Amino acid sequence: MKRRALLFILALAGSVFAQQAPVPQISFRSVPDFLKLPADLYLGEAAGVAVNSKGDVFVFSRGSTTGPAYGASAAQLLEFNSSGKFLREIGHNLYAWSFAHAVKVDREDNIWVADKGSDMVVKFNPEGRVVMVFGRKLEASDEGTEPLKHPKPPLPPVDGLFRQVTDVAWDAAGNTYISDGYVNSRIAKVDKDGNWLKSWGEPGDKPGQFNTPHSIAVDANGNVYVADRGNRRIQVFDGAGKFLRQIVIDVPVDANARAAIGKKPELPIAGNQAMAPGAPWAICITPAPNQVLYSSDGFPGRIYKLDLEGKVLGMLGETGKQLKQFGWIHEIACPSENLLFVSELLNWRVQKLILEPIH
Numbered sequence: 001m002k003r004r005a006l007l008f009i010l011a012l013a014g015s016v017f018a019q020q021a022p023v024p025q026i027s028f029r030s031v032p033d034f035l036k037l038p039a040d041l042y043l044g045e046a047a048g049v050a051v052n053s054k055g056d057v058f059v060f061s062r063g064s065t066t067g068p069a070y071g072a073s074a075a076q077l078l079e080f081n082s083s084g085k086f087l088r089e090i091g092h093n094l095y096a097w098s099f100a101h102a103v104k105v106d107r108e109d110n111i112w113v114a115d116k117g118s119d120m121v122v123k124f125n126p127e128g129r130v131v132m133v134f135g136r137k138l139e140a141s142d143e144g145t146e147p148l149k150h151p152k153p154p155l156p157p158v159d160g161l162f163r164q165v166t167d168v169a170w171d172a173a174g175n176t177y178i179s180d181g182y183v184n185s186r187i188a189k190v191d192k193d194g195n196w197l198k199s200w201g202e203p204g205d206k207p208g209q210f211n212t213p214h215s216i217a218v219d220a221n222g223n224v225y226v227a228d229r230g231n232r233r234i235q236v237f238d239g240a241g242k243f244l245r246q247i248v249i250d251v252p253v254d255a256n257a258r259a260a261i262g263k264k265p266e267l268p269i270a271g272n273q274a275m276a277p278g279a280p281w282a283i284c285i286t287p288a289p290n291q292v293l294y295s296s297d298g299f300p301g302r303i304y305k306l307d308l309e310g311k312v313l314g315m316l317g318e319t320g321k322q323l324k325q326f327g328w329i330h331e332i333a334c335p336s337e338n339l340l341f342v343s344e345l346l347n348w349r350v351q352k353l354i355l356e357p358i359h
Contacts (some may be wrong), residue, residue, distance in 0.1 A: 121134040174192030314358050
């Protein structure tokens with residue numbers, strides 16, 4: 001226990017120390033009207049975005065909303081080609097569709113989605129057929145079926161089931177890591193055949209504990225990066241769940257920075273840190289060999305570029321509704337170091353960003 005506490009202190013000290021130098025602004029542009037939607041198709045909140053090996057773009061949107069005003073189903077998976085032309089909808093009226101959260105594409109171009117409302121993760125093959133499902137939604141016929149409650153102390157997690165799941169990622173061996181999520185606050189690991197291997201984590205703010213693990217990524221060495229949003233940090237583990245270090249993004253905020261919605265947060269924020277500057281809403285790691293980490297926050301609405309040790313190399317963006325501004329980036333796809341796709345909740349859109357290299 002003493003050793004874990006020492007690791008925690010050293011990791012915190014190292015990450016903050018590395019960020020004392022001024023952080024350069026990254027020049028970039030946003031491609032206007034990138035997604036070409038058919039006349040009768042609209043995005044809702046763009047919860048997720050991913051890119052496959054051909055450059056096709058997948059958007060997991062809280063569109064196609066059906067049901068009552070409260071508790072409606074809101075999830076739709078759309079595919080576009082590399083120039084933004086609409087290709088198809090995948091999984092129309094799928095049983096797992098409830099409330100869209102994240103979409104990812106693995107190295108074999110399989111498409112994976114995490115649906116927060118149904119507590120399910122679904123794997124589609126490149127043709128768009130369901131090949132594997134994880135978790136189980138509440139049965140419509142059950143008496144008293146309703147949204148998940150948040151009892152305190154929390155109920156113990158159950159292997160194979162999720163409570164408001166958020167994201168997925170993979171290592172080179174094909175193991176899947178699932179961030180689970182708003183209620184369970186843990187990471188699950190399953191093998192390439194779908195067999196449940198283990199899970200780690202619990203609610204809290206100590207090393208290996210989480211306050212909403214919201215996004216997840218894996219580097220080329222198999223290290224697992226978890227966006228621990230409510231604790232305003234990225235925790236890094238090995239593939240077995242051993243805590244390695246944490247990354248804290250601590251960059252000064254312009255006094256004129258605006259909140260995307262609601263009142264500007266008063267700093268420092270007590271309790272849940274989700275709206276604190278640097279709190280990671282979405283993370284993404286670029287392909288090998290020269291990998292970098294991107295992370296976005298809800299306030300002041302910036303994207304940060306970091307090395308894998310946690311040093312902030314540059315940043316871009318601000319809150320707003322125009323191109324090059326952001327309203328709660330919920331997922332980032334980073335097929336290369338200088339090409340990003342970002343999905344926004346509040347602006348109902350996906351932006352394609354082209355970054356200038358940092359010199």
